[in-house]
Amino acid sequence: MIAPSILSADFARLADEISAVNGEPGKRADWLHVDVMDAHFVPNLTLGLPVVESILKATDIPVDCHLMIEDPDRWAVGYAEAGAYNVTVHVEAAKDPIAIAKDLRAAGAKAGLSIKPGTPLEPYLEVLKHYDTLLVMSVEPGFGGQKFMADVLDKARKARELVDTGHLKLVVEIDGGINADTIEQAAEAGVDCFVAGSAIYNADDPAKALEALRAKAAP
Numbered sequence: 001m002i003a004p005s006i007l008s009a010d011f012a013r014l015a016d017e018i019s020a021v022n023g024e025p026g027k028r029a030d031w032l033h034v035d036v037m038d039a040h041f042v043p044n045l046t047l048g049l050p051v052v053e054s055i056l057k058a059t060d061i062p063v064d065c066h067l068m069i070e071d072p073d074r075w076a077v078g079y080a081e082a083g084a085y086n087v088t089v090h091v092e093a094a095k096d097p098i099a100i101a102k103d104l105r106a107a108g109a110k111a112g113l114s115i116k117p118g119t120p121l122e123p124y125l126e127v128l129k130h131y132d133t134l135l136v137m138s139v140e141p142g143f144g145g146q147k148f149m150a151d152v153l154d155k156a157r158k159a160r161e162l163v164d165t166g167h168l169k170l171v172v173e174i175d176g177g178i179n180a181d182t183i184e185q186a187a188e189a190g191v192d193c194f195v196a197g198s199a200i201y202n203a204d205d206p207a208k209a210l211e212a213l214r215a216k217a218a219p
């Protein structure tokens with residue numbers, strides 16, 4: 001699956017930018033990745049629930065909200081209630097990640113847990129039994145256009161193994177620095193869903209860039 005991140009889109013033309021990755025089946029984004037940043041958990045500020053509500057009205061693509069915010073215990077469920085398909089919180093910010101996952105699922109969303117590049121996977125294996133998605137960050141969260149950190153692929157490999165052996169039931173997603181040069185390594189590590197911001201929205205033709213990434217991820 002390919003999840004274009006609108007962080008690198010032109011926010012003044014958001015509906016058009018979303019339409020650009022909403023082509024016929026096969027040329028369509030699988031998820032639309034929306035980065036919510038609060039200038040506290042990360043040193044950047046993007047958008048919040050009102051904008052996500054407008055995005056949800058503007059597209060049928062399943063919306064994947066990546067919450068880079070403090071106190072997701074309080075705020076995450078609102079995105080699920082609004083109709084986001086998947087809502088991901090950061091384990092570094094969550095006080096009670098199991099309770100968050102239950103709230104998200106009760107509100108009808110898939111529950112996602114994200115780990116920063118320096119956060120190990122092992123301490124959260126029990127917690128992940130309550131989740132549907134693991135988002136492995138391959139850059140420090142906060143900004144688009146950063147360099148891919150290949151070291152995190154060990155965590156993706158480990159997660160893949162735990163899914164394949166039936167210990168966990170998760171979509172393994174990766175976010176940060178994914179482009180035509182890096183996506184193959186991530187695919188080889190067993191990633192299911194690839195977030196790409198600058199590689200899609202800084203391209204002259206976002207739809208073509210999306211197709212090219214898909215071809216490289218699943219040749």
Ligand code: DX5
Pocket residue numbers: 005006007008033035066139140141142143144145146175176177178195196197198199
């Ligand atoms: C960064 C965000 C990413 C960002 C990725 O913190 O979580 O989703 O849009 O951008 P690229 O694909 O340019 O690295």
Ligand code: ZN
Pocket residue numbers: 005033034035066175195
């Ligand atoms: Zn993201």
